[in-house]
Every structure is written in structure tokens, then in C-alpha cells.
Amino acid sequence: MAQSTASIDKTYKLLIGGQWVVGDEGTCAVVNPATEEIVGYAPEASVAQAEAAAQAAQDAFPAWWRTPPTERARLLQALADTLRERQGDLVPLIISETGATAMVGSRMQVPVAIERCERYARSATRSWDIALPPSVMQATPLAAGGLIGGVVHRQPVGVVACISPYNFPLVNMVGKIAPALAVGCTVVMKPAPQDPLAIIELAEIMHAVGFPPGVVNVITSSQPAPAAALTTSPNVDMVSFTGSTSVGVRIMEAGAATMKRQLLELGGKGAGLVLHDADIAKAVGAIQSVWSFHSGQICTAPTRAIVHRSRYDELVAALAAIAPNLKVGDPTAMDTLVGPVISAAQRGRIESYIQAGSDEGADVIVDGRRPTHMERGFYVAPTLIAGCRADMSPVQEEIFGPVVVVIPFDDEDEGITIANGTEFGLYDYVFSQDTDRAYRIARQLRSGNVGINSAQRNHEAPFGGFKMSGVGRDGGDFGMLCYTEMQSLIWPG
Numbered sequence: 001m002a003q004s005t006a007s008i009d010k011t012y013k014l015l016i017g018g019q020w021v022v023g024d025e026g027t028c029a030v031v032n033p034a035t036e037e038i039v040g041y042a043p044e045a046s047v048a049q050a051e052a053a054a055q056a057a058q059d060a061f062p063a064w065w066r067t068p069p070t071e072r073a074r075l076l077q078a079l080a081d082t083l084r085e086r087q088g089d090l091v092p093l094i095i096s097e098t099g100a101t102a103m104v105g106s107r108m109q110v111p112v113a114i115e116r117c118e119r120y121a122r123s124a125t126r127s128w129d130i131a132l133p134p135s136v137m138q139a140t141p142l143a144a145g146g147l148i149g150g151v152v153h154r155q156p157v158g159v160v161a162c163i164s165p166y167n168f169p170l171v172n173m174v175g176k177i178a179p180a181l182a183v184g185c186t187v188v189m190k191p192a193p194q195d196p197l198a199i200i201e202l203a204e205i206m207h208a209v210g211f212p213p214g215v216v217n218v219i220t221s222s223q224p225a226p227a228a229a230l231t232t233s234p235n236v237d238m239v240s241f242t243g244s245t246s247v248g249v250r251i252m253e254a255g256a257a258t259m260k261r262q263l264l265e266l267g268g269k270g271a272g273l274v275l276h277d278a279d280i281a282k283a284v285g286a287i288q289s290v291w292s293f294h295s296g297q298i299c300t301a302p303t304r305a306i307v308h309r310s311r312y313d314e315l316v317a318a319l320a321a322i323a324p325n326l327k328v329g330d331p332t333a334m335d336t337l338v339g340p341v342i343s344a345a346q347r348g349r350i351e352s353y354i355q356a357g358s359d360e361g362a363d364v365i366v367d368g369r370r371p372t373h374m375e376r377g378f379y380v381a382p383t384l385i386a387g388c389r390a391d392m393s394p395v396q397e398e399i400f401g402p403v404v405v406v407i408p409f410d411d412e413d414e415g416i417t418i419a420n421g422t423e424f425g426l427y428d429y430v431f432s433q434d435t436d437r438a439y440r441i442a443r444q445l446r447s448g449n450v451g452i453n454s455a456q457r458n459h460e461a462p463f464g465g466f467k468m469s470g471v472g473r474d475g476g477d478f479g480m481l482c483y484t485e486m487q488s489l490i491w492p493g
Contacts, residue, residue: 008040014049014220015203017056018213024049028222030197033099033340034331034377042196045219050188050226053217054235057159057186060214065156065184067212072182073124078209080117083110086205090198092332094170097195099340099378101331104294113174119459123480124182128154134493147493154484156184157261158237161230163251164199165242166192166342167297173199176240176263177216179479185238186215188230192243193222194342231255238262238483245398245424245468252471263472263482265299265464267398268426271419272302273441275412276310278431279453284318286429286455287404291326291382292337296402299469300427302455304395305406306418312408316365316386319404323366323382329374340378341401347378350401354383357394357405363387368402390418398424412441420446425466429455448473 012027013020023043030039045053064072083090087110095105132150139145162176169191177187191199203218219226230236231254238261241251245267255262274283283305290301307315331339341347351369358364368381386406388395395405409415419428428447432438435452442450448465460476472482 008038010040012040012042012197012200012220014043014045014053015200015207015216015218016049016053017059017217018207021049023220025221025223028193030097030195031343032096033342034096036376036378039093039096040197042193042200042220042222044223045221045226047225047229050190050219050221050229051233051235053188053219054159054161054230054233056214056217057188058235060212061156061158061186064181064186064212064215067184069125069182072184073121075209075211076117076121076124076178076182079206080114080121082205082209083114083117083202086201087111090170090201093201094195094198095331097197098166098169099331099342100294101336101339102334103337104339105331109168109170113170116171116174116178120178120182120480123179123477128183128481128484144492148490149493150488150490153487153489154183154481155487156180157483157485158185159188159235160185160238160240160483161188161190161233161236163190163227163230163239163241163243164192166194167294169195170198170202172242173202175474175479176242179474180240180483181211181215183480183483185483187217188236189216189218190227190230191218191220193220196220228254231260232257234258236260239264240474240483241265248470261485263464263474264470265472265474266426266468266470267400267424268299268301268465268469269304269396269398269422269424270300270302270426271304271306271428271445271447273415273419273428273430273445274305274307274311274315275415275430275432275434275437275441276308277433278308278311279433280311280314280318282453283315283431284322286431286451288319288322288326289455290404291323291402295338295341295380297341297400299398299400300449300457302427302429303399303404304419304422305404306415307406307408308415309408309410312406316384316406319384319406320365323368323384326382328368328371328379328381338382338402341380342378344378346401347380350380350399350403353394353397353399353401354385354403357385357388357392360392360394361387361389362392362394362405390421396422416441416444423468426464426469427451
């Protein structure tokens with residue numbers, strides 16, 4: 001794996017209204033979670049700079065809205081082309097910032113961001129107008145009767161504050177800004193404080209390929225105040241946020257005063273419902289991805305294995321055999337399957353949930369706390385907690401780490417009840433060789449997404465959650481519609 005061209009000597013800056021400026025509050029070190037070494041220094045924006053970025057985006061919005069869709073498409077494709085050219089240095093930078101393994105970093109970070117840019121470049125010229133059937137209206141005190149026509153027109157929502165998480169910084173941010181820019185919105189990017197450097201690099205590329213001043217802005221900060229300012233600013237029309245439910249709640253509360261449109265993709269506690277007739281190999285393959293895919297730092301992971309009692313011992317044994325044999329180590333090595341988690345604080349949080357499971361009466365079958373062969377880095381090895389009850393804290397709460405909990409059930413209704421029995425509802429799974437039955441059960445799960453006998457995604461499907469897992473949907477065409485407002489245009493026939 002090539003080394004990143006990023007250096008701790010590089011001066012990263014904020015982009016506000018087409019100008020590169022230093023952070024008013026100095027800088028903050030970005031730490032490699034695998035080595036605990038400094039990757040670089042991110043600028044610390046002030047609240048005033050956050051407000052200035054929002055104002056710049058608002059000032060740029062009218063002209064960008066009027067920009068021909070073909071030009072918006074051209075710029076998005078130019079972004080995709082440059083990202084493709086820059087993969088050689090961007091991938092190592094993202095691996096060093098996030099701790100993602102070489103396999104995840106090389107396949108799922110920059111390449112998917114490129115795909116999203118190209119997908120929304122293709123759709124930028126599409127009309128989203130919907131013609132309404134003529135309606136015969138009787139005369140009223142308001143107007144004469146007659147045949148009334150109409151169309152539903154989609155306008156860009158305006159300025160979007162795009163606040164992304166630490167697990168897939170580039171992919172997630174591009175998934176927000178590409179559709180927003182395609183429909184005519186302007187954006188302020190605010191990446192997670194743990195790994196913001198690749199997003200500044202993204203802004204540099206967008207500036208270089210010719211996005212007009214103010215259309216794309218970026219602020220970074222390790223403190224909550226600048227991001228909070230975006231959620232209350234009258235110059236921000238919409239907040240698109242991916243992250244924890246607790247922060248999502250605060251964003252929704254903050255946006256109420258200015259009626260901000262919101263897209264909130266929040267926490268998950270994925271249920272993997274394994275029925276008595278399941279193909280255990282398929283179920284185990286999906287569930288073990290909690291360990292091998294970005295160390296469980298993904299909200300769609302099937303972290304709760306809810307297993308029919310007749311297959312319970314078989315599944316636990318299979319998982320217990322796999323967990324200790326997944327290589328934990330240096331994320332730059334191509335054969336590493338489990339890298340570090342993002343920070344010491346997150347490692348401590350994960351370890352506290354493992355301990356809570358033990359204290360509450362569960363069996364820690366495979367304990368991944370503090371793997372002894374790693375002298376540095378924020379590592380948690382694959383952990384399997386069996387014999388769980390549905391009310392235990394590791395079962396109810398999002399851990400966001402390489403921890404699988406297993407809960408037995410005796411009949412179909414009980415399994416569905418357990419699956420629906422958390423405050424989350426983002427992504428669940430059903431495993432059964434009777435596909436009619438699996439489909440019927442999937443429709444009873446209170447979850448925005450349900451995988452049937454597979455953990456594979458369909459990126460054209462609407463993505464989002466029920467309950468405390470969020471508000472709104474993105475993905476595919478839905479990812480464009482969510483950044484628009486409907487306007488009804490009515491006229492006499």
C-alpha cells in the first residue's frame with residue numbers, strides 16, 4: 001500500500017466563499033487510530049466562520065440554481081475524473097485517518113465516491129416535474145370555474161449543511177453533496193472531527209475543477225459549536241446529517257425555530273433474524289461482517305443475531321470458530337480483516353458494553369478486549385456475546401464496534417417482537433430458505449431496510465430508518481428528491 005502524500009507539514013485550510021482561510025481557533029491534530037501518530041493538523045473554525053460559510057453558500061445559491069444542468073453535470077463528472085486520478089494518494093490518507101483496512105479503503109472509500117459523483121452527474125439534467133391530470137372545478141367566490149391544469153415542479157431546497165460521520169468520510173460526504181449540487185443546491189461541508197483531512201482534499205479538488213465560489217464551502221472543528229451554528233443559521237435551509245441518534249435529536253430540535261428541512265440518517269441496531277430453516281452458512285457470512293467490515297463501525301451491520309432455538313447452538317459454534325481467526329492488525333496490510341476503531345474513547349465505550357453484557361448475565365464466548373499482539377492503536381478484536389436477553393444493554397444500544405450479540409427465540413412471533421424491540425429501525429435481515437416466508441416476515445419488521453438472505457446493498461433503493469434511526473431517505477433518485485421542495489403551478493385550461 002502506497003504511503004499518503006499528505007504530510008503533517010501541509011497546512012490545511014477552510015474554504016469559505018472561494019477563499020482559503022486559516023481557522024480562527026488554531027488547529028487540531030488528526031490521529032491515526034492504528035499507530036496513534038499524528039496524520040496532520042486540521043483547521044479549527046470559529047462560529048463566525050461557520051456563519052460566514054453559510055452566508056457564502058446563500059449568496060452563491062441564486063446563480064448556481066440558474067446554472068444550466070449540463071454545466072452542473074460537467075463539473076460533477078470532472079470531480080469524479082479527478083478523484084479517479086487522485087486515488088493513489090487519497091486512499092492511503094483515508095486509511096491513515098479512519099483506520100479502515102486496505103481492502104475496505106481501496107474498494108469502498110474512494111471508488112464508491114467516484115461512482116456516486118458519476119451517478120448524479122448523469123441525473124443532473126433530468127426533469128423531475130410531474131404533470132397533473134386536468135381537474136374540472138366549479139365556480140367559487142375565488143375564481144371562475146373551468147378546466148384547471150397543473151404541474152408539480154421541483155425546486156432546490158437551497159443551502160444544505162452536510163455533516164458527515166467518521167466511518168466513511170468521503171463516501172458519505174459525496175453521497176450528500178453530489179445530489180444536492182446536481183439539483184441546484186449549494187453546500188457547506190462539515191466532516192467529523194476525527195478524520196476531516198480527506199474532505200478538505202475533496203474541497204481542494206472541487207475548487208480546482210471550477211465549482212464557482214461559495215457553491216462548495218468546508219469548515220472543520222473538533223468542537224461542537226461551529227456545527228451547531230449551521231443547524232440554527234437562517235442562511236441554512238436544510239441539514240443533511242449522518243451520525244448518532246443523540247446528535248440527530250439535537251439537530252432536529254435546533255432546526256425547529258427556522259423550519260429547516262432535515263435528512264437524518266442515525267443509529268442502527270441491525271437484527272439478523274435466523275429462522276429454523278435458514279441456510280446457516282449464509283447467515284454466518286452476513287453476521288460475521290460485523291467483525292470484518294470496518295470493525296463493526298457501520299450502522300447497517302447485523303449486530304443482533306436473533307436465532308431460532310433449534311439452530312442456536314449451531315450458529316453460535318460457527319461464529320465462535322470464525323471470530324478468533326480473523327486477522328486483527330495493521331490496516332495497511334492486505335490480509336488484515338479487522339483494523340482499529342476510530343479512537344481511544346470509542347474503544348473504551350465498546351469495552352464497557354462487553355463488560356455490561358457479562359455483568360448482566362450473558363456469556364462472553366469470544367472476548368476481543370485489548371488484543372495483546374497490538375502494542376499501539378485503538379484495537380478491539382471480534383467479540384461474541386451469547387445467551388443474551390432482549391432487555392440487556394448490549395442488545396438494546398448501538399455499540400458501533402466489532403461485537404455480535406446472540407439472542408434465542410422459540411417461535412416466529414417472538415422473533416419478530418425481539419427484532420422490533422429496540423428504539424432503532426435502520427437495517428434488518430431475515431434468513432430462511434422459504435423465501436415467501438422470509439418476504440412476509442420482512443414486511444413485518446419496523447425497519448427502513450431489510451435484507452433477505454443477503455447483506456448486499458442496492459444503492460438505488462431509498463435508504464433511511466424508522467423510529468430513532470432517522471428522518472427522510474436518500475439513495476438513487478430519492479437522493480435527489482430529498483434535496484428539493486415541491487412547488488405546485490396551477491393555471492386555467
